[in-house]
Amino acid sequence: xxxxxxxxxxxxxxxxxxxxxxxxxxxxxxxxxxxxxxxxxxxxxxxxxxxxxxxxxxxxxxxxxxxxxxxxxxxxxxxxxxxxxxxxxxxxxxxxxxxxxxxxxxxxxxxxxxxxxxxxxxxxxxxxxxxxxxxxxxxxxxxxxxxxxxxxxxxxxxxxxxxxxxxxxxxxxxxxxxxxxxxxxxxxxxxxxxxxxxxxxxxxxxxxxxxxxx
Amino acid sequence: xxxxxxxxxxxxxxxxxxxxxxxxxxxxxxxxxxxxxxxxxxxxxxxxxxxxxxxxxxxxxxxxxxxxxxxxxxxxxxxxxxxxxxxxxxxxxxxxxxxxxxxxxxxxxxxxxxxxxxxxxxxxxxxxxxxxxxxxxxxxxxxxxxxxxxxxxxxxxxxxxxxxxxxxxxxxxxxxxxxxxxxxxxxxxxxxxxxxxxxxxxxxxxxxxxxxxxxxxxxxxxxxxxxxxxxxxxxxxxxxxxxxxxxxxxxxxxxxxxxxxxxxxxxxxxxxxxxxxxxxxxxxxxx
Numbered sequence: 095x096x097x098x099x100x101x102x103x104x105x106x107x108x109x110x111x112x113x114x115x116x117x118x119x120x121x122x123x124x125x126x127x128x129x130x131x132x133x134x135x136x137x138x139x140x141x142x143x144x145x146x147x148x149x150x151x152x153x154x155x156x157x158x159x160x161x162x163x164x165x166x167x168x169x170x171x172x173x174x175x176x177x178x179x180x181x182x183x184x185x186x187x188x189x190x191x192x193x194x195x196x197x198x199x200x201x202x203x204x205x206x207x208x209x210x211x212x213x214x215x216x217x218x219x220x221x222x223x224x225x226x227x228x229x230x231x232x233x234x235x236x237x238x239x240x241x242x243x244x245x246x247x248x249x250x251x252x253x254x255x256x257x258x259x260x261x262x263x264x265x266x267x268x269x270x271x272x273x274x275x276x277x278x279x280x281x282x283x284x285x286x287x288x289x290x291x292x293x294x295x296x297x298x299x300x301x302x303x304x305x306x307x308x
Numbered sequence: 309x310x311x312x313x314x315x316x317x318x319x320x321x322x323x324x325x326x327x328x329x330x331x332x333x334x335x336x337x338x339x340x341x342x343x344x345x346x347x348x349x350x351x352x353x354x355x356x357x358x359x360x361x362x363x364x365x366x367x368x369x370x371x372x373x374x375x376x377x378x379x380x381x382x383x384x385x386x387x388x389x390x391x392x393x394x395x396x397x398x399x400x401x402x403x404x405x406x407x408x409x410x411x412x413x414x415x416x417x418x419x420x421x422x423x424x425x426x427x428x429x430x431x432x433x434x435x436x437x438x439x440x441x442x443x444x445x446x447x448x449x450x451x452x453x454x455x456x457x458x459x460x461x462x463x464x465x466x467x468x469x470x471x472x473x474x475x476x477x478x479x480x481x482x483x484x485x486x487x488x489x490x491x492x493x494x495x496x497x498x499x500x501x502x503x504x505x506x507x508x509x510x511x512x513x514x515x516x517x518x519x520x521x522x523x524x525x526x527x528x529x530x531x532x533x534x535x536x537x538x539x540x541x542x543x544x545x546x547x548x549x550x551x552x553x554x555x556x557x558x559x560x561x562x563x564x565x566x567x568x569x570x571x572x573x574x575x576x577x578x579x580x581x582x583x584x585x586x587x588x589x590x591x592x593x594x595x
Contacts, residue, residue: 097411
């Protein structure tokens with residue numbers, strides 16, 4: 095599995111166009127995030143933008159694998175199809191971890207530097223962000239395994255736009271305060287739900303991948 | 309271990325094609341050439357051996373391990389080169405080595421670097437800047453550096469010039485010098501198989517028509533050019549297939565030595581693997 099993870103990391107960061115897109119995204123988001131200091135943008139950054147970054151690992155590796163038809167060669171390695179899929183999910187979780195780390199740095203600046211939100215509010219939003227990251231990762235990965243690079247990317251963009259739209263609609267209809275004031279139990283429940291959905295997503299992807307190569 | 313591959317009644321069905329009850333054994337220390345026209349089922353057979361597709365079989369033993377339950381053990385000792393599946397062109401040979409060192413327990417980095425040097429492959433250049441021949445050589449370097457016992461090549465040399473193909477054949481000869489090594493090679497370039505194969509397995513329309521040693525093929529098969537009168541006097545059992553030409557017949561004889569005893573004054577050409585394949589595919593059968 096280590097070899098597959100290493101390959102996917104290479105696909106993401108050692109290929110110029112893929113690495114450049116990460117650098118560009120981080121610089122762009124960093125500038126926006128650190129120049130705009132409102133609660134609305136804070137929730138948007140932690141609840142949507144960071145989770146979307148977390149789901150990006152699979153996009154580059156799927157593109158590179160399809161271009162070289164690498165999956166066929168990969169199956170001849172001493173790894174099972176299940177291990178190949180799990181390796182991709184482990185890397186995805188690594189990306190979620192990294193994007194949430196980035197979000198944490200952003201949170202510290204917003205809480206203690208600009209006093210946009212209080213520490214309890216920041217913790218709640220971070221919790222929501224983690225659960226959305228897990229759910230987003232789950233949905234996107236099944237999409238890529240099922241649809242491949244081209245339609246998987248369209249699906250990715252659609253889900254990202256849908257998530258943004260739902261956020262906009264929610265904040266318009268119910269207000270941001272409901273996010274910032276909700277009970278910790280609700281947040282833990284969301285994270286737990288995220289873990290369950292991720293597990294189901296991994297099982298579904300294993301099934302899809304195994305069926306594709308059988 | 310006497311056999312690298314032992315397969316009995318391997319079947320894979322698709323909507324419009326069935327690979328039908330293939331049984332064959334590949335002894336260690338030998339090279340088996342798999343021949344057949346496009347769509348005959350050669351790649352399906354290879355993919356079945358690799359579990360890229362799920363086939364049904366009564367027995368599937370590779371390198372002494374059971375194909376159903378010991379797939380990972382088999383794949384530690386197996387190397388495969390395809391014509392349609394490669395390493396990403398953005399990789400460098402050095403990265404391919406690093407990746408494979410995390411995948412194979414027996415990875416031998418020194419051997420890999422030696423192969424790169426021997427084949428004249430720059431370690432840090434991306435594969436997209438390599439010629440087709442260099443890419444195939446890299447795949448051989450990668451395939452041979454985890455000490456595999458079985459090498460499977462699926463049209464791996466197609467698209468290469470004769471010089472590179474000759475170098476590849478040298479590598480294969482070197483590989484099979486070890487008694488416990490074996491090669492299964494599917495190729496359209498039957499002249500390569502003439503140079504290297506110990507066994508020939510011929511698949512036609514999903515069915516295994518024969519598995520014979522190369523020497524058997526050379527001794528058994530021959531091509532006779534004859535007129536109508538001689539053709540009519542031939543024993544039907546000796547005719548594998550024939551082609552009717554404007555004023556004569558070209559006949560693939562399948563019992564050449566026996567035939568020569570009866571028709572000692574008739575000249576018979578040796579049949580190459582390509583001749584045999586073409587007669588079976590395009591020739592007419594005696595009813």
